[in-house]
Amino acid sequence: MAYQILVVDDEKLIVKGIKFSLEQDGMEVTAAYDGEEALQNIKEKNFDLVVLDVMLPKMDGLEVCQQTREFSQVPIIMVTAKGEDMDKIMGLEYGADDYITKPFSATYLQARVENLLSQRKKLQSFYRENLLNIPVVDSNGSLSGVSTTSETAVGSTSEVQKNDVDGQVPEVPVMSPNDRKFMDKLVELMEKNMDNGELVVDDLVSELAVSRSVFFKKLKTLTGLAPIEFIKEMRMKRAVQLIETGEFNMTQISYMVGINDPRYFSKCFKAQVGMTPTEYRDKKLGK
Numbered sequence: 001m002a003y004q005i006l007v008v009d010d011e012k013l014i015v016k017g018i019k020f021s022l023e024q025d026g027m028e029v030t031a032a033y034d035g036e037e038a039l040q041n042i043k044e045k046n047f048d049l050v051v052l053d054v055m056l057p058k059m060d061g062l063e064v065c066q067q068t069r070e071f072s073q074v075p076i077i078m079v080t081a082k083g084e085d086m087d088k089i090m091g092l093e094y095g096a097d098d099y100i101t102k103p104f105s106a107t108y109l110q111a112r113v114e115n116l117l118s119q120r121k122k123l124q125s126f127y128r129e130n131l132l133n134i135p136v137v138d139s140n141g142s143l144s145g146v147s148t149t150s151e152t153a154v155g156s157t158s159e160v161q162k163n164d165v166d167g168q169v170p171e172v173p174v175m176s177p178n179d180r181k182f183m184d185k186l187v188e189l190m191e192k193n194m195d196n197g198e199l200v201v202d203d204l205v206s207e208l209a210v211s212r213s214v215f216f217k218k219l220k221t222l223t224g225l226a227p228i229e230f231i232k233e234m235r236m237k238r239a240v241q242l243i244e245t246g247e248f249n250m251t252q253i254s255y256m257v258g259i260n261d262p263r264y265f266s267k268c269f270k271a272q273v274g275m276t277p278t279e280y281r282d283k284k285l286g287k
Contacts, residue, residue, distance in 0.1 A: 003027045003117060004045065008038040008061070009053040018051060021106035022113065035059025039067055046217075047074050049117060049168065051109070052096070054080040062094045065093065069095035071214050073179070075116050079104075120221065179222055182208070186219070190234045197260040199229040205268045228276040243281050250277045 005027050007018045012033065019029040030045070032038040035056040040066075042050065050068070054061040065076055078099040098116055100109060189207050193199045204227070205215045218225055235257040242253045254265035269277045 003028045003048040004051045005113070006032060006038065006041055006045075006047045006052075008032045008035075008051065008056065008064070010034060010056055011053075014053075015277065017106055018109060021110050022237070025110060025114070028115075033057075035061065035064045036063050042068050042072060048120075049075045049113060050076070051079060051113070052078050054078055065094045067097050069236070071217065073218045075120055077109075077112060077116060078199045114246065179218075182218060183222060190231070193258070194235065194238055195256050197255075199231070199258060201231070220269075232268060233272070236269060239269060239277065240253050240273070240280070243277060244284055246285050250281075253277065 005022055007022075007029055008031075009015050009018075010033050013032070013257040015031045019031060030041060030047070032041050034059045038050075038052065038056070038061075039059065041047075049219070052061045052064060056064070061078060061080075063080065066274055068074065068076065075097045078096040079102065079153050080099065089264075094109055098112060098252065150152075160174060185203065185208060189204055193203070201215075202212070205212050208215060210218070219225065219230055223230060225233065239253055239257045242256060248256065250266070251262045254260070254262040259265040259268065262272050266276050266278075269280070273280055275283070
């Protein structure tokens with residue numbers, strides 16, 4: 001699926017040039033020409049990235065960026081004609097992910113867009129492979145890899161490594177302090193409530209003190225997962241850990257990970273790992 005990009009600038013020739021360049025790279029581009037139109041577009045559509053000019057009619061780009069951060073973590077590249085460092089810093093403080101100054105070439109902007117998209121993709125992979133590292137059964141019946149059962153699963157380790165070799169993205173994914181705080185708190189809440197079978201998404205939303213829409217979009221942006229998928233994968237990760245201790249039977253583990261129906265637990269586990277909990281135990285522990 002093509003990346004969805006929103007380009008916002010009141011100069012239509014600039015928008016046309018950016019649109020042409022990004023579409024040549026296979027991206028789908030939506031144009032907006034003032035701040036209010038931009039904000040409305042961001043609210044109504046799920047963009048992968050926004051290219052946002054600072055100087056806009058009706059509402060400037062910094063205000064658009066600030067208001068966007070109240071409900072979305074979509075990557076934002078600020079564009080400014082001002083060369084002062086303070087303007088650049090202010091753009092980042094308002095929640096932007098990157099900035100460029102006019103004039104710039106279409107090739108340069110395209111490279112910055114691709115780099116930021118790669119960063120976000122790698123960040124999602126980082127969480128899937130480290131936070132949610134669940135063994136799966138490969139075609140040979142061996143346990144290996146990371147679960148990618150979700151339709152929203154993102155790039156594989158090999159893809160990330162390829163990008164590293166090509167020099168397109170840094171080795172370690174870039175994460176803002178706010179994003180790290182969000183994920184740390186979310187994981188802490190899941191750990192505390194792992195055996196709570198009554199836990200619902202709204203409980204996490206309430207504890208994190210954010211709106212439901214912000215929670216959904218932020219989690220999706222950072223992990224590539226919807227909240228229900230994230231909760232299920234966290235439970236399955238813990239189930240794997242508990243099975244590998246060899247200290248508990250499957251019914252006990254089912255309740256310990258907050259699933260009060262052992263048969264449903266077995267079904268979820270098999271869908272995630274590729275074998276039943278008992279089969280996994282026997283294979284892993286050599287029984």
